[in-house]
Amino acid sequence: MKNNGENAVFLQSVFCDKSYSSQQQQQQGVANRGSAVHKVYPGTSIKVFDLYECYRDMCAQSEAAHAAAVAQAAAVTGDQSLLAEAAVAALAGSSGNEGLASIASLGVDDLRRHCILRISFVKGWGPDYNRKSIKETPCWIEVHMHQALQLLDIIIQSSQVSGPPPRDSVS
Numbered sequence: 001m002k003n004n005g006e007n008a009v010f011l012q013s014v015f016c017d018k019s020y021s022s023q024q025q026q027q028q029g030v031a032n033r034g035s036a037v038h039k040v041y042p043g044t045s046i047k048v049f050d051l052y053e054c055y056r057d058m059c060a061q062s063e064a065a066h067a068a069a070v071a072q073a074a075a076v077t078g079d080q081s082l083l084a085e086a087a088v089a090a091l092a093g094s095s096g097n098e099g100l101a102s103i104a105s106l107g108v109d110d111l112r113r114h115c116i117l118r119i120s121f122v123k124g125w126g127p128d129y130n131r132k133s134i135k136e137t138p139c140w141i142e143v144h145m146h147q148a149l150q151l152l153d154i155i156i157q158s159s160q161v162s163g164p165p166p167r168d169s170v171s
Helices: 014-020 051-077 080-093 100-104 108-115 146-162
Strands: 009-012 038-040 116-121 140-144
Touching: 014 051, 014 108, 051 108, 051 146, 108 116, 108 146
Parallel strands: none
Antiparallel strands: 009 038, 009 116, 116 140
8 A cells, every 4th residue: 555645544454463563562462453543654654464364364363263263162061182182273273361251252254354544634543532433533444345245255154064073073
């Protein structure tokens, strides 16, 4: 995205959070991804989206959530070997300090955030501004990355096909 205007443009993007956020912000984990607002100054450009990175991150998070759900099921049934294996897989696929419960609760909306850009013209929003929501800014757009959403559909369908392990295999 190149800002050819005379005023700043404000952007919310998971890709920008990964690429341009501070180390401290990145350690806050998946729950906060896509929530930072990035200011693009006049005359500058910034990469705001990468389809390959988006797909890779959505796959990793989906696999981690599935593994965490398996680990939780194993914990309930007392299967220590499955619990250890699934917990390691879940934590390996996560990118932050979140626990198994947090990873397991990852949903479709969390993955959709990877596919959406929010852009406000002239006015910023977020914790550093009077406007807490983009909806409070006078002029904004939300861009849905169609191909990324199609890939997300494929990820969701493939995870539903493989699904959780059968009840008999967990006990």
